[in-house]
Amino acid sequence: MLKSNARNAKWLVNARNFTSIKGKSLAEASKALETQTISALELTNACIEQIEATRQLNMFVADTFESARQLAKESDIRRSNGNARGPLDGIPVGVKDIFCMNNEAPTTCGSKILEGFKSPYESTVTQRLLDAGAIPLGKLNMDEFGMGSATKYSKFGSTINPWSKDFDKNALVAGGSSGASAAAIASGCVFAALGSDTGGSVRQPAAYCGVTGIKPNYGRISRHGMIAYASSLDTPAFFTKTAKDASIVLPLLSGPDGKDSTAIQDSISPGWCQLPSSLNLNGLTVGVPKEYFVQELPEEILNVWDQGIKHLKEAGARVVETSLPLTKYALPTYYILACAEASSNLSRYDGVRYGHRATTEGIAVNNDDSNQANALHDLYCRTRSEGFGEEVQRRILSGTFVLSAGAFNDYYERAVIVRERIRKDFANSFESGIDVLLTPTTPTGPFSLHGNADPIDMFMNDIMTIPASLAGLPSISVPTALSADGFPLGLQLIGAPKEEDIILQAAIAMENQINFNQFIPTRVYEGTR
Numbered sequence: 143m144l145k146s147n148a149r150n151a152k153w154l155v156n157a158r159n160f161t162s163i164k165g166k167s168l169a170e171a172s173k174a175l176e177t178q179t180i181s182a183l184e185l186t187n188a189c190i191e192q193i194e195a196t197r198q199l200n201m202f203v204a205d206t207f208e209s210a211r212q213l214a215k216e217s218d219i220r221r222s223n224g225n226a227r228g229p230l231d232g233i234p235v236g237v238k239d240i241f242c243m244n245n246e247a248p249t250t251c252g253s254k255i256l257e258g259f260k261s262p263y264e265s266t267v268t269q270r271l272l273d274a275g276a277i278p279l280g281k282l283n284m285d286e287f288g289m290g291s292a293t294k295y296s297k298f299g300s301t302i303n304p305w306s307k308d309f310d311k312n313a314l315v316a317g318g319s320s321g322a323s324a325a326a327i328a329s330g331c332v333f334a335a336l337g338s339d340t341g342g343s344v345r346q347p348a349a350y351c352g353v354t355g356i357k358p359n360y361g362r363i364s365r366h367g368m369i370a371y372a373s374s375l376d377t378p379a380f381f382t383k384t385a386k387d388a389s390i391v392l393p394l395l396s397g398p399d400g401k402d403s404t405a406i407q408d409s410i411s412p413g414w415c416q417l418p419s420s421l422n423l424n425g426l427t428v429g430v431p432k433e434y435f436v437q438e439l440p441e442e443i444l445n446v447w448d449q450g451i452k453h454l455k456e457a458g459a460r461v462v463e464t465s466l467p468l469t470k471y472a473l474p475t476y477y478i479l480a481c482a483e484a485s486s487n488l489s490r491y492d493g494v495r496y497g498h499r500a501t502t503e504g505i506a507v508n509n510d511d512s513n514q515a516n517a518l519h520d521l522y523c524r525t526r527s528e529g530f531g532e533e534v535q536r537r538i539l540s541g542t543f544v545l546s547a548g549a550f551n552d553y554y555e556r557a558v559i560v561r562e563r564i565r566k567d568f569a570n571s572f573e574s575g576i577d578v579l580l581t582p583t584t585p586t587g588p589f590s591l592h593g594n595a596d597p598i599d600m601f602m603n604d605i606m607t608i609p610a611s612l613a614g615l616p617s618i619s620v621p622t623a624l625s626a627d628g629f630p631l632g633l634q635l636i637g638a639p640k641e642e643d644i645i646l647q648a649a650i651a652m653e654n655q656i657n658f659n660q661f662i663p664t665r666v667y668e669g670t671r
């Protein structure tokens with residue numbers, strides 16, 4: 143009795159110091175739980191408070207606070223019994239609304255067509271989070287079905303970048319499609335957040351929000367329960383404050399899964415992803431691909447790139463120029479393949495099986511067979527026109543076109559061939575002795591939320607991230623510097639197949655020198671840190 147009172151008293155004292163844990167890394171939060179400096183319930187409540195304080199950014203589209211508090215209490219009991227499950231036990235996390243969860247939150251993928259959809263099952267990756275003792279606080283906003291680079295194409299409206307000078311006229315995009323997951327880390331609402339990366343959806347928002355975003359190798363994390371956009375590219379991925387945190391989370395989410403035939407079947411060796419405590423990169427060769435020096439690259443991006451090269455050299459790496467000649471074909475190849483796969487995947491949303499259904503008012507139905515067929519066709523058309531947003535419709539139309547008989551050979555088939563050649567480009571580079579490639583994550587810093595919404599400009603944002611997606615390679619965005627205007631800029635490390643450990647080592651070596659955590663988006667921390 144006395145003992146537990148003493149511990150409660152200790153927690154109460156520290157409860158006044160919540161502010162000191164907000165915005166800290168997952169490793170730090172985990173340590174605080176381990177030493178019982180804070181309880182999981184207190185940590186959860188502190189994160190909920192921060193979510194409430196930052197509603198203006200429009201990050202959480204569904205809260206699961208009730209189940210979160212229950213899970214936190216269970217975590218505290220486990221810990222007090224000496225049965226804590228490891229570094230994620232008691233850690234508040236967020237989940238992109240693309241992952242099916244069997245809790246109080248609907249799963250909508252940012253789309254009206256899935257409005258109110260309650261998943262009857264749990265995705266593999268969220269189940270692994272739960273098994274590790276993590277505490278999901280809610281579902282995070284996203285571009286509808288993962289299609290976009292700004293988290294603007296959502297039925298819930300846009301998410302705002304926490305680094306914006308103000309959250310109104312001068313609001314910046316958080317990037318997309320997993321923009322809210324990145325923003326939730328940057329604003330200290332959670333310590334890890336799930337996203338998905340098809341062509342850059344985790345790395346690009348990570349760069350824009352000044353956090354770490356890792357896209358593991360295709361198949362490293364099971365896709366079971368992640369709503370499909372372009373199945374040959376879709377990769378469950380996640381955000382943390384630091385690369386060190388990412389190295390803690392990745393092994394817990396990875397591994398074979400009988401429910402996804404594309405999940406990597408190799409079991410993970412015990413030493414995998416465990417990083418030496420004193421990191422130096424002696425013996426590591428970093429390639430800088432010359433084709434990524436696209437003409438339009440602004441000075442500040444070039445400077446950040448130079449800074450990254452310097453950091454890697456200082457950590458002991460050898461840096462050489464390399465060539466990936468087919469880089470310029472990656473963007474069109476991606477948008478042909480992704481749209482083609484999307485047009486097929488999204489054909490299941492017809493207003494009959496689940497989700498939004500258009501009203502049948504005005505659709506004439508009588509017993510005449512042809513009339514009934516017309517009525518059904520009308521229902522599909524109305525449902526899909528009402529349920530899908532503009533960008534999703536655009537992609538379904540172009541995807542249907544590239545798969546049509548007259549266009550298939552010229553577009554889809556060619557794109558499949560070019561994709562293989564792009565994969566070969568990377569393989570040649572790695573075979574020549576390069577261990578990891580270094581590029582900017584994005585061609586610019588975060589842009590205005592209210593600016594030009596030309597879809598082609600939006601596609602151009604993915605120019606640096608898409609090649610690795612086509613090749614299925616692991617890659618990570620490391621927050622590297624602030625622009626002259628005070629906005630985050632990131633660099634991307636791309637690794638050889640299944641070599642997440644190498645990109646993580648290089649990323650950690652960089653972050654040790656950069657110390658990006660010295661910078662914070664002050665508006666969302668006002669009075670809280």
Ligand SMILES: NC(=O)C[C@H](N)C(=O)O
Nearest residue numbers: 288289290340341342343
């Ligand atoms: N899903 C992604 O990885 C984002 C990419 N900008 C796309 O719209 O396809």
